[in-house]
Amino acid sequence: MKNLFVGNLSFQTSESELRSAFEPYGEVLRVRMMTDRETGRSRGFAFVEMANDEEAARAIESLNGKEVGGRALNISEARPKPERTGAPRAFGDRERDRDRVYSPRDRGSRREPRW
Numbered sequence: 001m002k003n004l005f006v007g008n009l010s011f012q013t014s015e016s017e018l019r020s021a022f023e024p025y026g027e028v029l030r031v032r033m034m035t036d037r038e039t040g041r042s043r044g045f046a047f048v049e050m051a052n053d054e055e056a057a058r059a060i061e062s063l064n065g066k067e068v069g070g071r072a073l074n075i076s077e078a079r080p081k082p083e084r085t086g087a088p089r090a091f092g093d094r095e096r097d098r099d100r101v102y103s104p105r106d107r108g109s110r111r112e113p114r115w
Contacts, residue, residue, distance in 0.1 A: 001029065002056035003078040007045045009033075010069030015046075021068055022048050026055025047078055 006018065015031045022028045029049040036043055050056040056077070064075040 002050050002053050004048045004050065004056055004060065005045065005074075005076050005078040006048055007074035007076075008071050009042065009044050009046060009073070010071045011042045011044060013042070013069045017068065018046055018048065021063060021066075022050065022059050025050075025059035025062060027051035 009018070013033075015033050018033070019028050019031050022031075027050065029051055031046060031048050033046045034043040035041060048059075050059060060075050060077070063073055065072050067073075
């Protein structure tokens with residue numbers, strides 16, 4: 001199984017259109033279109049999982065640079081997601097915020113935390 005990154009997608013491209021573009025090159029296991037959490041609109045990229053490495057290589061070679069929806073696709077093998085560290089988050093870290101003294105000069109939320 002090979003996971004492919006598909007970038008430079010038109011915001012109007014659907015999962016079914018993307019699937020039909022890849023199916024001539026081999027079995028497509030899954031298509032995941034990335035969308036914005038707040039608006040639900042496409043973010044302009046997707047991931048396509050193909051059944052085997054040879055079919056994925058053929059799809060990359062054939063479709064990279066090909067126009068779909070008026071935009072030239074950018075296709076490559078997806079890199080693994082980096083592991084997250086245990087470092088505290090920059091904003092909203094409950095343990096750190098609990099000990100913080102809030103003053104009227106804070107530029108963030110002017111309310112006291114609710115815990």
